[in-house]
Amino acid sequence: MKQGISIAIDGPAGSGKSTIAKLIAVKFGYLYIDTGAMYRAITLKALQQGVSPQDEKSLAELAMGTKIVLRDEKQDKELKLRVFLDEVEVTHQIRSLEVTNNASAVAAVAAVRTNLVKMQRQMAAAGGVVMDGRDIGTVVLPHAELKLFLTASIGERSRRRFLELEAKGVSVTLAELEEQIRHRDFLDSNRQVDPLCQATDAIFLDTTSLTIDQVVEKIIELSLEKGAALDVCN
Ligand code: C5P
Numbered sequence: 447m448k449q450g451i452s453i454a455i456d457g458p459a460g461s462g463k464s465t466i467a468k469l470i471a472v473k474f475g476y477l478y479i480d481t482g483a484m485y486r487a488i489t490l491k492a493l494q495q496g497v498s499p500q501d502e503k504s505l506a507e508l509a510m511g512t513k514i515v516l517r518d519e520k521q522d523k524e525l526k527l528r529v530f531l532d533e534v535e536v537t538h539q540i541r542s543l544e545v546t547n548n549a550s551a552v553a554a555v556a557a558v559r560t561n562l563v564k565m566q567r568q569m570a571a572a573g574g575v576v577m578d579g580r581d582i583g584t585v586v587l588p589h590a591e592l593k594l595f596l597t598a599s600i601g602e603r604s605r606r607r608f609l610e611l612e613a614k615g616v617s618v619t620l621a622e623l624e625e626q627i628r629h630r631d632f633l634d635s636n637r638q639v640d641p642l643c644q645a646t647d648a649i650f651l652d653t654t655s656l657t658i659d660q661v662v663e664k665i666i667e668l669s670l671e672k673g674a675a676l677d678v679c680n
Contacts, residue, residue: 450476450574451674452589453665454582457596458631458642460603462653462661463578466596468525469662471518471576474669475677478518479569480527481579481586484562485553486540487514487531492552493544499551506557514565523680543618547626550633553580559639580634583645591672593648594665602654603627 453470455463464480471478488509489499497504515530529537539545552558559581566586570577577586583593598606604624611618634642644650649668653661670676 451591453576454587454590454593455578459627460607461596467576467578472525474674476574476576479577483529484514489545489549489552499548502555505555509558509561554637556639580642581640583648585640593645595644595648595650598654
């Protein structure tokens with residue numbers, strides 16, 4: 447029996463998907479699945495093994511023999527995601543600049559996607575999930591009860607990412623970040639296989655001038671309409 451509804455959140459880089467998805471998952475006591483973390487983990491493995499992001503055949507083999515585990519951990523009502531690649535924790539490594547800059551090329555390989563999409567569907571099979579990525583509403587969970595397409599202006603997305611990195615002590619300029627995000631959006635939206643696009647039945651949410659709380663409130667309202675039940679403990 448399904449344990450709750452499936453909520454699919456898609457959108458471009460830096461649109462706030464993961465921040466919002468985690469908060470929603472806590473509110474409903476749902477599983478949070480960050481599919482971007484899975485593409486990042488495969489990218490990290492390719493880089494570690496010296497496999498070029500352009501070498502499709504080797505990437506396909508690599509994806510077949512890889513185990514990725516996502517573990518949600520709740521700390522003071524906040525959800526923290528831990529990522530394991532072949533049993534080794536890579537939670538922080540997958541956020542490096544090198545991984546970020548190579549993930550779109552790895553994610554464009556059809557066989558890599560087939561593999562990860564299969565894993566993602568298995569992870570979501572029981573329902574009660576919030577899954578974020580680029581192709582969730584269109585490909586991974588086409589029957590999700592609620593689909594959202596989150597975006598914000600390029601300036602605002604770059605600003606948010608800048609503040610996030612600044613808080614972590616990473617030195618990068620706003621202009622550099624904007625260029626990286628533009629490039630990643632271009633690759634993700636123009637690839638042959640499962641490009642980033644809004645599902646026809648997804649609700650479009652421009653968060654440029656909204657606070658995180660406003661976005662979360664809106665999504666809670668939409669989820670309740672679709673039959674989700676709030677977790678009484680949160
Ligand atoms: O979401 P995040 O920015 O961490 O994703 C990293 C990369 O993984 C994206 O730039 C995109 O190329 C890829 N990705 C994807 N499909 C998804 C999730 C992420 O292609 N469902």
